[in-house]
Amino acid sequence: MMRQIILFTRKYPYGFHETFLAAELEYLAEKFDRILIVPNQSAPDMRDVSKNVMVDTRLTLKEMGKFRYIVKAIFTISFNLFFKEISQHSKYFLSPKALWRILMNLEEASRVQRYLNRLKRKCELESGGTILYTYWLGGQSLGVSLFKEKNPDQLFVSRVHRGDLYEESHQLPYLPFRKEIYHNIDKVFLISQDGFDYLQTKFPEMQIPAEIARLGVPDPGFTAVASADGVLRIVSCSTLKDIKRVDLLIAGLSEFSRLYPDQSVEWNHLGSGPLHEHLVQLAGEILDESINWCFHGQMPQEQVIGFYRKNPIDLLINVSSSEGIPVSIMEAQSCGIPVIATAVGGTPEIVNNHNGILLPADPSPVEIAQAIQSINLALDLKKNNSKKQWEEIYHARDNYQRFVNSLYSLFD
Numbered sequence: 001m002m003r004q005i006i007l008f009t010r011k012y013p014y015g016f017h018e019t020f021l022a023a024e025l026e027y028l029a030e031k032f033d034r035i036l037i038v039p040n041q042s043a044p045d046m047r048d049v050s051k052n053v054m055v056d057t058r059l060t061l062k063e064m065g066k067f068r069y070i071v072k073a074i075f076t077i078s079f080n081l082f083f084k085e086i087s088q089h090s091k092y093f094l095s096p097k098a099l100w101r102i103l104m105n106l107e108e109a110s111r112v113q114r115y116l117n118r119l120k121r122k123c124e125l126e127s128g129g130t131i132l133y134t135y136w137l138g139g140q141s142l143g144v145s146l147f148k149e150k151n152p153d154q155l156f157v158s159r160v161h162r163g164d165l166y167e168e169s170h171q172l173p174y175l176p177f178r179k180e181i182y183h184n185i186d187k188v189f190l191i192s193q194d195g196f197d198y199l200q201t202k203f204p205e206m207q208i209p210a211e212i213a214r215l216g217v218p219d220p221g222f223t224a225v226a227s228a229d230g231v232l233r234i235v236s237c238s239t240l241k242d243i244k245r246v247d248l249l250i251a252g253l254s255e256f257s258r259l260y261p262d263q264s265v266e267w268n269h270l271g272s273g274p275l276h277e278h279l280v281q282l283a284g285e286i287l288d289e290s291i292n293w294c295f296h297g298q299m300p301q302e303q304v305i306g307f308y309r310k311n312p313i314d315l316l317i318n319v320s321s322s323e324g325i326p327v328s329i330m331e332a333q334s335c336g337i338p339v340i341a342t343a344v345g346g347t348p349e350i351v352n353n354h355n356g357i358l359l360p361a362d363p364s365p366v367e368i369a370q371a372i373q374s375i376n377l378a379l380d381l382k383k384n385n386s387k388k389q390w391e392e393i394y395h396a397r398d399n400y401q402r403f404v405n406s407l408y409s410l411f412d
Contacts, residue, residue, distance in 0.1 A: 001129045004034040008140040015043035019301040020327040027400035102176045105139040112143025131155045137164040142177045145184040157187045162324035169322035182208045189213035192325045192346025213403040216396035223336035227312040231264045234315045237328040240273030245319045252368025254286045265291045272298040308335045333390035338382035340371045355385040
């Protein structure tokens with residue numbers, strides 16, 4: 001019997017997002033006969049995929065205005081499901097943001113459900129040989145759950161990361177249809193112990209089949225070179241959104257130059273986002289001449305690793321207010337780069353005072369500056385321990401082989 005996975009993504013293999021999925025796909029493609037990727041959206045650029053990995057764009061969402069979204073959702077949703085969700089979360093009934101999330105999840109779910117029904121009619125779902133896998137827990141997962149409700153023999157799994165797990169990471173702490181999804185799922189794969197504990201605490205009344213399946217990055221084949229000219233070279237790698245708090249990092253760098261005026265610093269930020277112009281202006285206003293800085297814009301994963309290969313890098317900093325476990329930290333550690341990061345989400349599972357500095361969840365600029373100096377005084381030791389942390393816990397080879405074997409065991 002052919003064994004296949006139908007993998008629902010946001011955009012992958014299109015665009016810059018979810019690029020870390022590429023490493024996992026290599027191991028999935030080795031074990032399974034076929035991988036069918038079904039993205040929710042497309043973009044102009046498509047990444048290369050293995051010969052037994054195919055992409056089906058029939059589900060990709062075309063650009064449309066919000067009004068058309070709502071109208072489409074109203075005519076495709078189950079009204080019983082809609083009102084059940086509203087009744088269970090009545091305190092959000094008057095929140096336009098909550099209603100919008102409900103409608104978007106239902107609209108997305110309806111497309112997935114129709115898509116799977118079409119595959120079933122055309123006999124494109126291998127009976128007992130297909131795993132439906134959603135990379136994020138959201139509207140696509142709800143659609144698969146609704147399909148499984150009428151097809152109970154179908155296998156359904158999902159990864160869960162950060163924004164699709166921690167309700168408190170959102171300004172409105174509400175994620176719709178979680179119980180409906182978990183009720184029909186065969187396995188939830190959490191990327192951290194913190195996420196696993198959160199899920200069990202959040203839904204104590206449900207016996208959710210869950211397992212920790214950490215992400216990982218492959219061996220880059222090198223260790224980043226430390227600066228040899230007395231300049232401390234710092235990198236940050238993230239989208240430029242409020243949750244990443246790059247403004248706080250800039251304040252920390254400014255404080256560092258005040259406390260340690262004789263230390264020259266070079267700071268490079270890799271990544272872009274809606275706050276780009278604001279943060280460039282802020283850096284120009286408060287960083288003095290002892291800090292050279294540059295915003296490089298969005299980079300695919302291979303270019304990020306290329307940057308670490310070609311340039312001396314002494315330290316990566318992440319001061320996010322919420323995280324799962326950042327792949328950017330795994331990438332840095334695989335290159336032997338020490339990390340300063342905030343103790344949020346699963347970050348304490350990857351950053352500690354042996355391989356870097358773990359800051360409080362809400363550090364002050366002074367605390368950031370002092371942490372930078374502490375790393376600066378012990379660079380060699382931190383670099384060695386950073387590489388060792390990646391080898392022991394976040395090597396793609398080990399983590400994805402275990403994950404693939406766990407998926408395959410569901411057929412037993």
